[in-house]
Structures are given as C-alpha cells and as structure tokens.
Amino acid sequence: MATRRFVGIDLGGTNIKGGVVDEDRCVLSHLSIPTEAEHGPDPVIELMAELVDRVIDQAGLSKTDIEAVGIGSPGSMSHTRGIIIKPPNLPGWENVPLRDRIKDKTGLPTTLENDANAAAWGEFWAGAGRGTRHMVMFTLGTGVGGGIITDGRLLRGHFDNGAELGHTIIQPGGRPCGCGQKGCLEAYASASYTARRATEAVQAGESSSLADVLAQQDELTSEDVVNAAVQGDALATRIFDETCHYLAVACVNMQHATNPERIVLAGGMIAAGEDALLKPIREKAAEMTWQAADDLPEIMFASLGNDAGFIGAAGAAWLAREEGEI
Amino acid sequence: MATRRFVGIDLGGTNIKGGVVDEDRCVLSHLSIPTEAEHGPDPVIELMAELVDRVIDQAGLSKTDIEAVGIGSPGSMSHTRGIIIKPPNLPGWENVPLRDRIKDKTGLPTTLENDANAAAWGEFWAGAGRGTRHMVMFTLGTGVGGGIITDGRLLRGHFDNGAELGHTIIQPGGRPCGCGQKGCLEAYASASYTARRATEAVQAGESSSLADVLAQQDELTSEDVVNAAVQGDALATRIFDETCHYLAVACVNMQHATNPERIVLAGGMIAAGEDALLKPIREKAAEMTWQAADDLPEIMFASLGNDAGFIGAAGAAWLAREEGEI
Numbered sequence: 177m178a179t180r181r182f183v184g185i186d187l188g189g190t191n192i193k194g195g196v197v198d199e200d201r202c203v204l205s206h207l208s209i210p211t212e213a214e215h216g217p218d219p220v221i222e223l224m225a226e227l228v229d230r231v232i233d234q235a236g237l238s239k240t241d242i243e244a245v246g247i248g249s250p251g252s253m254s255h256t257r258g259i260i261i262k263p264p265n266l267p268g269w270e271n272v273p274l275r276d277r278i279k280d281k282t283g284l285p286t287t288l289e290n291d292a293n294a295a296a297w298g299e300f301w302a303g304a305g306r307g308t309r310h311m312v313m314f315t316l317g318t319g320v321g322g323g324i325i326t327d328g329r330l331l332r333g334h335f336d337n338g339a340e341l342g343h344t345i346i347q348p349g350g351r352p353c354g355c356g357q358k359g360c361l362e363a364y365a366s367a368s369y370t371a372r373r374a375t376e377a378v379q380a381g382e383s384s385s386l387a388d389v390l391a392q393q394d395e396l397t398s399e400d401v402v403n404a405a406v407q408g409d410a411l412a413t414r415i416f417d418e419t420c421h422y423l424a425v426a427c428v429n430m431q432h433a434t435n436p437e438r439i440v441l442a443g444g445m446i447a448a449g450e451d452a453l454l455k456p457i458r459e460k461a462a463e464m465t466w467q468a469a470d471d472l473p474e475i476m477f478a479s480l481g482n483d484a485g486f487i488g489a490a491g492a493a494w495l496a497r498e499e500g501e502i
Numbered sequence: 503m504a505t506r507r508f509v510g511i512d513l514g515g516t517n518i519k520g521g522v523v524d525e526d527r528c529v530l531s532h533l534s535i536p537t538e539a540e541h542g543p544d545p546v547i548e549l550m551a552e553l554v555d556r557v558i559d560q561a562g563l564s565k566t567d568i569e570a571v572g573i574g575s576p577g578s579m580s581h582t583r584g585i586i587i588k589p590p591n592l593p594g595w596e597n598v599p600l601r602d603r604i605k606d607k608t609g610l611p612t613t614l615e616n617d618a619n620a621a622a623w624g625e626f627w628a629g630a631g632r633g634t635r636h637m638v639m640f641t642l643g644t645g646v647g648g649g650i651i652t653d654g655r656l657l658r659g660h661f662d663n664g665a666e667l668g669h670t671i672i673q674p675g676g677r678p679c680g681c682g683q684k685g686c687l688e689a690y691a692s693a694s695y696t697a698r699r700a701t702e703a704v705q706a707g708e709s710s711s712l713a714d715v716l717a718q719q720d721e722l723t724s725e726d727v728v729n730a731a732v733q734g735d736a737l738a739t740r741i742f743d744e745t746c747h748y749l750a751v752a753c754v755n756m757q758h759a760t761n762p763e764r765i766v767l768a769g770g771m772i773a774a775g776e777d778a779l780l781k782p783i784r785e786k787a788a789e790m791t792w793q794a795a796d797d798l799p800e801i802m803f804a805s806l807g808n809d810a811g812f813i814g815a816a817g818a819a820w821l822a823r824e825e826g827e828i
Binding site: 308309310322324326327329331332333334335336337338339340341343344345346347348355356357358421422425428429430432433434435436437464465466467470471473 | 634635636648650652653655657658659660661662663664665666667669670671672673674681682683684747748751754755756758759760761762763790791792793796797799
C-alpha cells in the first residue's frame with residue numbers, strides 16, 4: 177500500500193508555512209510565503225490554495241497523491257465548525273469558513289485546528305513528544321500558549337478552547353494580564369512579560385547592567401534579560417529565575433491535572449538554552465512537588481522549531497482521517 | 503435485547519457500598535456494610551464478593567443477568583494493572599491484585615478504578631454531569647479530590663494519577679499541605695483546612711464567636727465556620743470567603759486547562775448550601791475570568807451524594823465493556 181501523505185498549512189499573521197508530510201512523519205517539502213494579511217481574507221485564501229499546489233509540486237507529487245489537508249490557524253476559531261471567528265492578528269477576518277473554502281479550492285478533505293493545538297500535536301506526533309500518549313506543551317513566546325494530549329488524543333474542550341495554559345492563574349490577585357485576568361502564568365513567564373518585569377525593576381531604580389541597555393532601546397527583550405543573567409547581573413538573574421519558578425509551578429500543576437508522561441517547552445524563549453531555562457525549571461519543579469512521587473513528567477525542549485505548526489497541521493489531517501472526521 | 507446490568511462496589515476505609523445499576527442508570531439495589539479494614543485484605547475481599555451476591559439477590563436477579571463488576575478503590579492504586587498499591591486508609595494492603603481476586607471469586611469481568619475517578623464518572627454518567635461530554639469535578643471533604651472527563655472519556659493520565667486537583671498549587675510558596683507541597687488548593691479549601699485556618703485565626707487572638715466554640719471542642723469543623731458565617735461572624739465570613747475564592751481560582755484554571763462544559767462540586771462540604779458556597783464561587787469565578795468569554799463552564803453541585811461512588815463504579819464497568827477493555 178502506498179504511503180499516505182498530507183499537506184499541512186500554518187497560517188500566521190506574518191507568514192504562511194506549508195509542506196507535505198507523510199504518515200511516517202517525513203517532511204517531503206516545505207515553503208514559507210508572506211501572509212499579506214492587510215488585504216483581507218480572499219487573497220490570503222487564494223495564496224493558501226496556491227501554496228498547497230506548490231508544496232505538492234515541490235515534493236514531486238500530484239494532488240491525487242495527497243489524502244487530506246490540515247490548517248493551523250490563530251484563534252479565536254472553531255475546529256468543529258471549521259471557521260475562523262475573529263483572530264486579533266488577522267484584521268478583517270470574521271466568521272470566515274476557512275475549512276470549506278480551502279476544501280472547495282483544493283478538492284481535498286480539509287480540517288482546521290487551532291495553531292497552538294496544531295503545534296502541540298506536531299511535537300506529539302513527530303517531535304519531542306513522540307512515543308508518549310500523554311503530553312503537555314507550553315509555548316513560550318510573546319504570550320504563553322498551551323497544548324494537551326491525553327491518551328493519544330488532542331484535548332480541545334467543550335468550547336474548542338482548551339489548553340489556554342498561559343491564562344491559568346498562578347498568583348491570585350497578581351499582575352494584570354493583557355487578557356483581563358490577574359495573575360496569569362503569561363503575565364509572569366512569557367518572553368514579553370519577562371522583559372517587562374525587568375524594565376519595571378530598572379525603571380524603579382534597581383541597579384543593573386540592563387539600565388544601560390534600556391537607555392539605548394525603547395524597551396528590553398527577554399534575550400537582553402537572559403544575556404545579562406548569563407553575565408552575572410543580579411537583577412536579570414532574579415527576574416529570569418522568577419520566570420523559571422512560575423513555569424515550574426505550571427509544570428507541577430499540569431503534572432497533577434492531566435498527569436502527562438512528558439512536558440514539552442517550545443517557542444522563541446527556549447533559545448535561552450538548557451542551562452538558563454530547562455535545568456532551573458526541572459530543579460524547581462522537582463523541589464516543589466511530591467518527593468516520593470513516581471509520576472514526575474519529563475520536562476524537555478521541543479524539537480521541531482518553527483516547523484511544528486505545519487507538521488502538526490499535516491498531523492491533524494492524519495488524525496482527522498484516523499478518527500473518520502473528514 | 504435485555505437491559506444490560508452492572509454491579510458497582512465502592513470500597514472505603516469505613517464502609518463498603520454496593521449496588522446493581524443498569525445501562526439506563528437506574529439503581530436496582532444498594533447496600534452498605536462495614537469494611538472492618540483492620541482484619542487486612544482477605545476477609546474484606548470475601549465481604550466484597552458476598553456483597554456482589556447480595557445486591558444481585560436484592561435486585562431479584564441472578565449472576566447471569568450481570569455483565570460486569572466495577573470497583574472504586576482508594577489510592578494509591580493502578581487501573582491498568584488492577585492492583586491496590588498502598589492506600590493510607592486500608593492498613594496492611596500492599597500490592598493487592600484486587601481486580602483479579604474479585605473476578606475469580608465472582609466469575610464476572612471486573613474493572614478497578616480510583617475512587618475519586620469513579621465518583622466523577624458516576625456524576626458524569628448518571629448525575630450532575632449527565633448530558634455533557636466535558637466535565638470537571640472537585641470533591642470537597644477532608645481533602646480536595648478531583649475528576650476530569652474530556653470528550654466523554656475519563657482522564658487517567660500516564661501514571662494513572664490524573665486529576666489530583668487538590669494538589670494543584672494556587673498560592674506558590676503558600677501554606678504547607680499534608681502532601682509535602684506548599685500552596686495546594688487542598689491546603690486552603692478542603693473542609694479540614696478551612697476549619698484549621700479558622701482555628702489558627704482564633705488562636706492568634708482574632709475576635710470571633712468561634713472562640714467560644716473552640717473553648718468547648720478540641721478543634722473547629724468547617725460546619726462551625728459556615729454556621730458562624732451565616733450568623734454574621736466577621737472572622738468566619740472572611741475564612742469561608744477565602745475558601746470560596748480559592749475554589750473559584752481552581753474553577754477558572756480548569757476552565758482554561760480542560761475547558762469543561764460543567765464543573766461539579768461534590769463532597770461533605772457542599773452541605774454548606776447554595777448561598778454560602780455555590781453562589782459565591784460562581785460570582786468570584788465570573789469576576790476573575792475573561793469578561794467577554796463565551797466559554798464559562800456552569801458550576802453546580804453534585805446530585806448523587808454518597809451513592810456517586812458505587813454508581814460510578816458500575817458506570818466504570820459499563821465503560822470498560824464499551825471500550826472493550828474487559
């Protein structure tokens with residue numbers, strides 16, 4: 177029997193990535209093109225359909241070799257209804273039936289998945305979570321995203337809004353989060369809030385080498401904080417240590433909630449590296465939780481980088497076919 | 503086709519409850535007998551097998567009318583292996599293959615489930631969660647237990663240790679919990695820790711009508727706190743309000759984690775009633791979370807009371823047959 181092949185498309189506010197992935201998780205082709213989101217949905221949907229053709233062509237295949245298409249899209253969206261509802265980084269998109277429009281243009285069965293879920297499914301299916309059946313992913317970027325796989329299935333929740341792990345509250349009554357809640361994980365541990373906490377401390381007059389950096393830039397980045405911490409700056413060390421602390425709390429909480437075998441950390445912030453980020457989180461989580469427990473999840477970095485989105489979208493198409501959904 | 507019938511057994515440290523439940527969720531018989539746990543596993547297993555016979559007989563049925571047996575047992579235990587590992591409230595039980603011993607004695611297919619999961623499954627299958635596919639349960643008793651159903655399936659986790667929601671950390675670095683962690687939900691919001699927080703406040707010299715109660719008893723109960731709060735005592739009101747606050751945090755966190763349609767509160771503490779417990783939790787959760795969200799779960803009380811355990815154990819037997827596990 178021929179190897180089954182899927183196209184995955186990762187729709188972002190800046191770029192659209194796509195590729196052909198087979199059931200053995202081999203990437204047969206991949207491309208990235210600018211989204212040009214400012215022109216609204218119609219031309220972007222046209223670009224996406226063209227990208228499907230191009231990656232099939234690049235892989236030396238034809239459409240009849242492809243079993244299905246998966247799309248990862250920013251929220252808010254509905255997997256069940258196949259629509260994009262109103263994503264903040266795709267202006268002018270409102271209640272767009274993206275699944276059916278791509279299906280009509282390509283003539284292929286199509287599924288639509290939340291981009292964070294698609295990336296988590298990518299790592300589970302083809303990356304750092306491969307071989308497990310229970311995985312949790314935290315994506316550490318501008319925000320903190322999440323993904324949960326339990327017993328080999330993607331957890332979407334009743335409202336298609338599960339695994340919003342950046343908005344679990346880890347400090348009741350704490351820092352205001354952009355989402356309107358207080359004390360969210362994201363309001364402490366995302367790249368942007370890590371940088372913001374450092375900026376606030378410098379502006380409050382704490383002594384730090386970051387004061388010089390801030391004098392030359394409008395604002396600090398989380399890379400600035402990591403670099404200063406690596407060079408021994410006390411304030412930067414404290415700020416980044418707090419980030420690791422709150423991420424460790426979140427790991428312990430998911431250990432007790434969905435009890436995964438593996439917790440995967442993804443996103444731009446993992447560039448901080450094992451010594452600065454992974455080891456401290458592992459140590460803090462181990463100190464914080466049950467000492468005699470034999471249910472500690474492994475905590476590790478994601479392995480697919482920016483490709484997790486389109487690989488996971490292809491994997492979502494595989495999943496939807498397995499489950500007879502499309 | 504005949505209605506399918508199941509026996510559920512809820513093994514507790516004090517009592518063993520059992521009954522026959524059919525696939526329509528009707529309870530056809532039920533009995534409760536003392537566990538006499540002090541005699542060790544063998545006589546208790548004998549009692550459990552006799553209880554199976556007795557509830558079948560009480561329902562006017564014979565063994566051939568029963569499709570399977572489900573057992574809810576205290577942890578630590580393993581559903582997968584069917585064994586009781588070492589539960590604190592069953593002294594002398596260690597690595598007992600309870601599932602197979604009951605199966606051998608009754609001649610019926612048997613499944614073993616964690617008691618908290620069985621109770622949650624009971625409410626989902628036959629009680630307050632019926633009709634949903636995504637539910638979370640908090641059981642508020644001496645401790646805080648948990649149960650998660652996602653997409654119609656019981657979430658057990660990789661280590662069979664999922665939904666230990668009482669030990670999610672809601673106040674990092676906070677009160678020491680009996681489990682060894684700090685800042686667990688249980689260390690604030692269980693019946694016993696609610697009473698303990700009140701006791702500590704009285705002993706620290708805060709003025710309260712609870713001082714008189716404490717003078718006559720060794721320790722306060724959560725009922726004492728609720729009663730004093732209902733009568734307008736300021737300290738008791740504050741302590742119970744904090745309990746509701748932390749439970750609301752836990753509800754918001756599970757809203758974002760597994761995104762249930764319904765959150766069910768069970769256990770002895772729900773005797774506090776709607777006005778003292780349910781309404782404040784609902785209000786606090788609504789204030790605390792996304793204002794424009796349309797993914798707020800309903801929060802409600804459990805409906806099966808102490809019968810949730812054996813009904814859920816029977817439901818677990820139904821589930822294990824549905825999934826072809828036994």
